[in-house]
Amino acid sequence: MExxxxxxxxxxxxxxFFSRMEDERRSTVDExxxxxxTITVPGETFTGPSAATEFLAFLEPRYEWAGKEFDxxxxxxxxxxxxxxxxxxxxxxxxxxxxxxxxxxxxQTTSLPDWISTMT
Numbered sequence: 001m002e003x004x005x006x007x008x009x010x011x012x013x014x015x016x017f018f019s020r021m022e023d024e025r026r027s028t029v030d031e032x033x034x035x036x037x038t039i040t041v042p043g044e045t046f047t048g049p050s051a052a053t054e055f056l057a058f059l060e061p062r063y064e065w066a067g068k069e070f071d072x073x074x075x076x077x078x079x080x081x082x083x084x085x086x087x088x089x090x091x092x093x094x095x096x097x098x099x100x101x102x103x104x105x106x107x108q109t110t111s112l113p114d115w116i117s118t119m120t
Contacts, residue, residue: 010080014082017029017052018067018068020032022066026056032052037051038051044058061091062091063090064090066086067086069085071083085098
C-alpha cells in the first residue's frame with residue numbers, strides 16, 4: 001500500500017505531464033506541480049505556478065500537437081531531465097519527427113502535491 005503522505009516520483013510526474021500534453025487534459029498540467037516549479041528547454045525557462053501552461057503556450061504557435069519519445073532519463077532528487085525525440089504535427093498540418101535529435105527538458109520542484117499517485 002502506498003503512503004498518502006509520500007511525495008510522488010518526480011519522473012512519474014514528468015511522464016504524466018507529457019501524457020497530458022498529447023490530449024484533452026492539456027489545461028490541467030499546472031496542477032501536477034508545486035508553485036516553485038521550473039521548466040527549462042533550450043533557450044527558455046518557465047517558473048512559478050503557471051510554468052507548465054506558459055510552456056504549452058510557448059509551443060502552441062509551433063505545433064498543432066506534439067509528443068515525446070523518451071530515450072533517457074536523468075533523475076537527481078526532484079530534478080528530472082528527459083532526453084528524447086519530439087514528434088507530432090506542426091501548425092501547417094505537416095507531420096514531423098526530429099530524426100534522432102534529442103530534446104532536453106528539466107523540471108525542478110521543491111514539493112509536489114500529495115494527491116498524485118506514485119508510479120514506477
